Every structure is written in C-alpha cells, then in structure tokens.
Amino acid sequence: FFFVTSMILICSVLNVIAGLTFGYSANGINSAADVLWRCWYSLEDSKSPEDAYLVGMLFSAVSIGFIPATIISGPTADYFGRRRALMIAGFLAACAVLSGFSWSYTMQMFARLITGAAMGIMTSICPVYISEMAPEDHRGSIGSLFQVASTFGILLGNIAGYFILGPARDAAYPVYCKAFTADDIASMTLALVAPGLLLGLCLMAFAVLILPESTVWLKSQGTKASGWDPDLEERQGLITKPTPETPGPALLGGWKGLLQAPQAVVLGLVMAVAFMLTGINAVMSYAPDFMELGGVKHKMLGSMMLMLWNFIATLVAMALADRVDRRSLLLPSIFCMALAVLIIHPARIFLSPESSGVVSLLLLFVFIGGFETGPGTLFWIVCSEVLPAKVTAIGFSLINAAQCSFSLATTFLFPILDEVLGTKVFYLFGVPGILVFFYLWLCMPETRGKSKDAITQDMLQGRWVHLW
Structure with missing residues (x-):
C-alpha cells in the first residue's frame, strides 16, 4: 500500500512540476517577451518585414531546439535511464535564465534553443515514466495533470508579464521602448524568466533526491544497472496488474x-x-x-x-x-x-x-x-x-x-x-x-x-x- 501510494504522489508531483515548467518557459512568457525583446534588440518597428522575421525566429527557436531533442530523448533515456534524462531536462530548463543575460540577439537565440531542448526531453520522457511507474487505475488522471499544470503555467507567465511590463504595457512598441533603458529591459527580462530557473531547479532536485528509477528500465538493464533490486518483479506487480496475453494482429514492426x-x-x-x-x-x-x-x-x-x-x-x-x-x-x-x-x-x-x-x-x-x-x-x-x-x-x-x-x-x-x-x-x-x-x-x-x-x-x- 505504501509503495503504490508513494508512486501516485511521486508521479503526480513530477507531472505538475514538468507541466508548470513547460507552460511557463515555453509559452507563458511569450506575450511579454515579444514586447521586451523588440525593445532590447531594436526590433520595435511593427511594420518592418525584417523585424517581423527576426522576432519570428526568436520564438521559433524553442521549436527548433525541441525537434532534435525529442528525437534523441528516447535513446538517451534507454541508455542513461529515465531519472537521469529528467535530470538533464531540469538542468536545461533552469538554463532558461540565460535569456535575462542575453545582451545580443544571437545569445537570446541560443538561450531559447536550450529551452526548447529541455522541453523536448521533458515532454518525451515524462509520459514514458508515468506509463511505467503510475498504478494502472490512476494513469489517466495522473497523465492529465501535465496538461492542467501546463495551462496554469501559461496563465502564471501571462500574469507575471502583465505586471512586469507595467502601466504602459498596451502602448505601441516604439513608444514603450523609448520609456526604458537597455538596463531596464534586461532587468525586466530577468524577472520574467527567473521562475523558469526555479522550476527547472525543482525538477532537477526532484529527479536527484526523490524520483526512483523506472522499474521497467531497471529490469531491461538487468543486474548491471545502478539501483538494481532483486524484488523488482514484486514491486512492478504492485503497480501493474497482470493481464492475460491475447494474440495480436499479423503486423510487422518498424x-x-x-x-x-x-x-x-x-x-x-x-x-x-x-x-x-x-x-x-x-x-x-x-x-x-x-x-x-x-x-x-x-x-x-x-x-x-x-x-x-x-x-x-x-x-x-x-x-x-x-x-x-x-x-x-x-x-x-x-x-x-x-x-x-x-x-x-x-x-x-x-x-x-x-x-x-x-x-x-x-x-x-x-x-x-x-x-x-x-x-x-x-x-x-x-x-x-x-x-x-x-x-x-x-x-x-x-x-x-x-x-x-x-x-x-x-x-x-x-x-x-x-x-x-x-x-x-x-x-x-x-x-x-x-x-x-x-x-x-x-x-x-x-x-x-x-x-x-x-x-x-x-x-x-x-x-x-x-x-x-
């Protein structure tokens, strides 16, 4: 009973932290960042196709980093384990704070690429871990927590951006940008991305200190795996009910x-x-x-x-x-x-x-x-x-x-x-x-x-x- 209850709690907390991180850092800050980064990198001309292109590239950087990270996250988790992969995701998510120190456009692109890589690993490995470690009767509700936490993270990012931008938040870009110095914009950007740092550190600390390795992955590695437990079969049986095998369709793999x-x-x-x-x-x-x-x-x-x-x-x-x-x-x-x-x-x-x-x-x-x-x-x-x-x-x-x-x-x-x-x-x-x-x-x-x-x-x- 204790093991099953603890896994329900651990899987729920994991999905909440990961969902908040994804919602806040990948999407929630974008509305305010659109204003701040236009000012910081002199892209405030809303009628300029070149400025529109450069702004689009900044926000596309998350997806650009996301795609290759998604592709390599599976082999990474299979080789190093689910827990270590989530540690990497937490570390990279914490690096979102680099956006607050990116005084050049190129540095900001690099920071957003790292954020995208973190999101790619996180969104790929969390569902795998939940499917392997959450008790069957609770997988649906636990899995839905990621989406709930993600939308709440988006909401928090918009609330933070609303207050960070201040009373002039609805002014035209050129008017808004003239009211602040570059140092002001840098400080506002740092305040905007700082919660992403905290959430990333929370995910990394949770993976290091609390999150147990997936028993499915440990079984696949055998006795050579760190954390191997000879009672894995019994522990896995507590969270996965045995079901009779049924003949599958005549389907090839790959x-x-x-x-x-x-x-x-x-x-x-x-x-x-x-x-x-x-x-x-x-x-x-x-x-x-x-x-x-x-x-x-x-x-x-x-x-x-x-x-x-x-x-x-x-x-x-x-x-x-x-x-x-x-x-x-x-x-x-x-x-x-x-x-x-x-x-x-x-x-x-x-x-x-x-x-x-x-x-x-x-x-x-x-x-x-x-x-x-x-x-x-x-x-x-x-x-x-x-x-x-x-x-x-x-x-x-x-x-x-x-x-x-x-x-x-x-x-x-x-x-x-x-x-x-x-x-x-x-x-x-x-x-x-x-x-x-x-x-x-x-x-x-x-x-x-x-x-x-x-x-x-x-x-x-x-x-x-x-x-x-």
Whole structure:
C-alpha cells in the first residue's frame, strides 16, 4: 500500500512540476517577451518585414531546439535511464535564465534553443515514466495533470508579464521602448524568466533526491544497472496488474508496420494538424497581437484573461475526457474553433471598432474552449489508441515530429503574415480546421471503451469511412 501510494504522489508531483515548467518557459512568457525583446534588440518597428522575421525566429527557436531533442530523448533515456534524462531536462530548463543575460540577439537565440531542448526531453520522457511507474487505475488522471499544470503555467507567465511590463504595457512598441533603458529591459527580462530557473531547479532536485528509477528500465538493464533490486518483479506487480496475453494482429514492426496501418498514421497526422495548424500556437505566443488585430484596446489584460479561460477549459476537459465519446468531443470542438477564427475578419469589417473588439475577444474564448475540450486534450489519447502496439513508438515519433514542425511553422510565420494580411490571417487557421472536421467526421473511428486489440483489428481491415 505504501509503495503504490508513494508512486501516485511521486508521479503526480513530477507531472505538475514538468507541466508548470513547460507552460511557463515555453509559452507563458511569450506575450511579454515579444514586447521586451523588440525593445532590447531594436526590433520595435511593427511594420518592418525584417523585424517581423527576426522576432519570428526568436520564438521559433524553442521549436527548433525541441525537434532534435525529442528525437534523441528516447535513446538517451534507454541508455542513461529515465531519472537521469529528467535530470538533464531540469538542468536545461533552469538554463532558461540565460535569456535575462542575453545582451545580443544571437545569445537570446541560443538561450531559447536550450529551452526548447529541455522541453523536448521533458515532454518525451515524462509520459514514458508515468506509463511505467503510475498504478494502472490512476494513469489517466495522473497523465492529465501535465496538461492542467501546463495551462496554469501559461496563465502564471501571462500574469507575471502583465505586471512586469507595467502601466504602459498596451502602448505601441516604439513608444514603450523609448520609456526604458537597455538596463531596464534586461532587468525586466530577468524577472520574467527567473521562475523558469526555479522550476527547472525543482525538477532537477526532484529527479536527484526523490524520483526512483523506472522499474521497467531497471529490469531491461538487468543486474548491471545502478539501483538494481532483486524484488523488482514484486514491486512492478504492485503497480501493474497482470493481464492475460491475447494474440495480436499479423503486423510487422518498424516502418513496414506503419505501412500496414495507413489509416492510423493518416489519422494521427490529421490530429497533428488539428493540434497545431488550427492556430493554437499563434494564439498562445502572440495573444496580444490577436487582441490588437481584433480591436481589443487593453490587449495584455485580454491576453491574461484568455489564458485564465484556457486553464478553466482544461479542467472542464478533464471531467469530460472519460465520460463522452471521442467523436462527440472532437467534432463539435474543432467546428467551433474553425468557425470562431473565420468570423474574426468579417466582424472587424462590418462592426464598429468597439463592437468588433468585444466580439473578437469572445471568439478567442470560444476558440480556446474548443481546443482544450477537443484536440488539446485528445490528441495524445487518440493517437495512442489508434496506433497498433508494435508501431506505437515509431508512429509517435513521426506524428510528434509533424506536430513540432507545424508548431515551428505557425510560430515563425505568424508575425510575417500578420503584417501582410492583417485580420485575414485568421482564415489561414480556419480553413485547416474545416478540412480536419470533415476528415474526422468521415474517417475517425470511435475508440472510447474499446480494447487496443479491437481498435488495431479495425484499423488493419482497411476501412477508411466510419460514419456508422
């Protein structure tokens, strides 16, 4: 009883610390950092394509560092162990504080690349550790804590940025930048990223002092592993209930196995589109710009309220995830997301500035609510359910690489497209949402309540349409 209870607590704390770190350092600080770094590196001309390009590169650096770290994190954790990999992630996350000492643009790029690498390792290894060490009856609730903590970290980052920027937070970039010296901007940036340092140190200390090594990894290493315990079988049995083996489908491993289940792969890639190409990364990274485009006067306050709703919507999504069918959650959510962003531009044209600002803010709230109750919560669940067991790892690497690439594209291109298209940029997010909606309506099978074997057999039958 003590071992099971302690693992529930340890896994929960791990996911909370990791989620807070990811939410705060990777996304939460972006709204305020957009203002501070424009001032620090003389990029305050919002009409300059060159400035827009350089700002986009700064925020894209996290995704650039994320992708290779995600690829190497698996072999790293297999060789050094889950615990040591998380120590590395905590150390790199603490290095986010380098952003406060980056007096040149190149140094800031390097600091954000390190942050991205930390996030890539963390988001890859935490789910593996939870799947191996959390008791089966609690894995769903413990796993959802990462998303809840992540959205709370985003909220904390926006609150911190709101107060750090001060009363002039909504001023135009040139006006705001003239009010502060370079030393002032450096101090404000350091204050903004300091919580990321503390969270990274907490993760590293937790991994060093408290986190036990995964028993699954120790068993794979045998008696040569540090921390080997001859009673591992008994301890593992306490957190993993034995289940009778059932004959699996005639499926090959590796890339050839993926070719045998094209429906699962395509569905995973479509979910990656729903996860990133419908605009969520741009909303999180450039919420103040969305507020300005929508006509919202107090854009930083509006951004902070949007992130508060993001956190609340995640709590609602947790309550619905295991009570409502996957299709019943995903389809209305994605439709509402697409409809919300498609209406923003017409609202700006046909309504007064005051009315369009209110309507745009409400539409962004609808978008966030739809995302968290749909792809934000169900992306990893659906992908893990539809990918056959023999190719889950390699399939996830493909889908995760795709969603990271989509994240990079939206983060990098939004500032540039913002300058060129104005509110028409929202159409670029609404159209993929509509296409995803129709594909999932036609081709997504219902997976809630079905066994992995049953879903795999369904996928291997070659059936693409699932309207009935």
